Structure formats: structure tokens, C-alpha cells
Amino acid sequence: MSPELPLQGKKILLGVCGGIAAYKSAELTRRLIDKGADVRIVMTASAKEFITPLTMQAVSGHAVYDSLLDPQAELGMGHIELAKWADLILIAPATANAIARLRAGMADELLTTLCLASASPIAIAPAMNQQMYLAPVTQENINALKERGIFVWGPAQGMQACGDVGPGRLLEVPDLVQLSCDFFAPVEQSLMGVNVVITAGPTQEAIDPVRYISNHSSGKMGFSLAEAALVMGANVTVIAGPVHLTLPAEIKRIDIKSAVEMHQASLAAVAESDVFIACAAVADFRTAQVHNEKMKKQENSDSMTLTLVKNPDIIADVASSINRPFCVGFAAETNNLEAYALDKLTRKNLDLIAANDVSVNDQGFNSDNNALTVFSKNQRFDIALNTKKEVSMQLLKLIAQEFKEYSKDHSNETNRT
């Protein structure tokens, strides 16, 4: 029996808009079908000025959909049915106009109406003149679509049909096909072979042999991230503070107590890590001096003073090391969530920061639930309140996606994987 094709049985609705790159949509259709996809075509009115519906019908093997108000087409697969049919709506090329209309929620022609009427994932592959792409309004529109969960594939840089050079070229067909295959790849493969190191739990800062300073972190979030990363195919190492939790045997566990020990173990793990997730609630300070013997109450004094010194910032040091991994931090905040999280992202040189509001009951610290707002340098993603297990899966999927982009951008640097 031949192995299953990566897009076997996947239903892709390909939206074609009116740009010079529309001629590539025919080739894209063919290559998606080669990979096993069932492709139906929707064309905007201006797309038909660049490539004929007849061509698209011939390559897809199905009649092209191009009108919202076509009684004949509605007799077949009506537009709502078509919107429900798709496993993925891919708009390639997506023009500046289509992107703006999608953002505005327009429903006066077939393609944007289908997007509005569909609960299926949507991916757009922008293609336009570089000036149009870089225009603040287009950037705003694209960012708004990303925040809504729409995938943006490309654009590529280079020479444009109009003679300009810059970002705005449609991604090449093989890249679009690869992204489609990656999109449908089972979650189990999204971190296949990636080395993920996670710090988890609290740290304990000794005062003397029997006393310490610590915090209420349970380690649940870090441990559940470790399990999610394992499910997604990663090689996982957990550097754990003192917690009462167990991990599957496939996960390498390094137990430490203090922040200084966690710092040492983390820096030692950097060379072997592609993704570093700092989930631990590291004590900001440790005692300047750890007493060798149990400290005694002073009979003549009702108070005592401990001198504390600052602990090293583990994730900041990892993020500034040579051949740094992709770095993800956490920010537990009670107020000004976004501002504090973005400040940490920049100050610690992170790639992503997952912020949670610890002032809300039943989420975050010690709870089984969590909700996160994740920031990259220029994007924001919301992960709604759910079990830490589910939130971990969603966060790891996002990390896998962003790590892939990061790896592409840094592919010239030393390759550790």
C-alpha cells in the first residue's frame, strides 16, 4: 500500500484575487492536488482579469465559484455549504484590497462572504507592490488578521513585476504547498527532534540548614508544558525546583533547589537546547550568607535582619548567550499586564512572553487552570482560560510555529538541531 499523501482527503478552498501573481494559482492548485488535496476555487472579479476561470476549472477539475448571487451555483454547493466544506481556506494571492476587505468583514462578494461564514482556519498569502505592503494601513490590517488567528504566509522579498524590489512577492508555489502540508501535519510532529529545555517550579533560597525563602509555585504549568512538548515530538529536559510532581520517564529531569543551581544547570543546557522556556518562579533574591548551623533566636532582640542579594536572571543570561536558543519567558502580573510583559520581552531579549493575570482567582499560581496572553515583538495571541494541559498544548503549538519562523531567519547561524 502506498504511503498516505500529506494532504490526503484535505479539502482546500483556494481563493484567488486579482494580482499579477494570480497566474501561479493554477500551478499551486495542481501541486496541492498532487499532495492529495481536494481543491475548489473561488475567484474574485478582478482575478478573472489575470487568469481565466476555464484554466482554474481545468486544473482543479471542478467548476469555479465566482459569484455570490448565482442561482445555478447555489443549486449545487451553496455558498454557506462551501464555507462549511473547507478544512482550510487559502487565499493566494491575497491582494491589499482583499486583506482590507477581510479585516473589515465585508460580505458583498463571494470570497470574503465565505470567510465570514466559515469556522474553518484561514491562511492568506499576500502579494502586492512593496509600497502597498509596507503601507501602515496594510500592516495594521495584516496584524489585525493575525490577532484574529488568520495565518499569514509570506510574502517573499525580491524583484516585483512592476520593477520594484522589496517585500510583497507571493511565496513560491513549493513553499505554499509545504506550509499547507505543515498546517495539516499531526500535532505529534510539530516539535519533532527539537530540544526543549523548561525551567519549572519555585526555587528555595536557604537561610540555614532548616529554613529557606521560597514561593507558592506548584510547578504544574512547567510540568504540563514538558508533557505537551513530549507529545509534540520534542526531546525534553526539565530543570525543576522542589515540587511534588512526577514526569514521564522519557523526559530528562534535573532537580535543583536554589536559583544559582538553576542558573548553572540552565547555562549548561544551552548548548543542547533549541527552545528554552523559563516557567520557573525564580526567587529574585537569596540570602547573602547561608548559616552553617541553625540560627538561634536572640533573647535580647524582637527582630532580626537578613541581608538579601539579587539572584542571576536565568532567562536573560540564556537569551544573551552565544548560539542562544529560541527563548520564551513568563510574566505573572497583577496589573498592567501588557506593559510589564512587553518590558520583560525587550529587557530580557526574549522571543515570546506568556503573560498571566495572577490577580484572577482560579488561574495561574497553584491552580489547575490558566489563561495566557502571549506577546512576540510585534504580535499578540490570546489563549483563553482552560486547563493547564490544554493551555500548554496551545502555547506549545504557538511556540512551534514561531520557532519555525525563527529557525528560518537564523538558518545561517550555527545549526544545532
Ligand code: C5P
Ligand atoms: O522578572 P520576572 O521574575 O518577573 O520575570 C519572569 C520571567 O523571567 C519568567 O520567565 C522567569 O522564569 C524568568 N526569571 C528567570 N530568572 C530570574 C527571574 C525570573 O529566569 N532570576
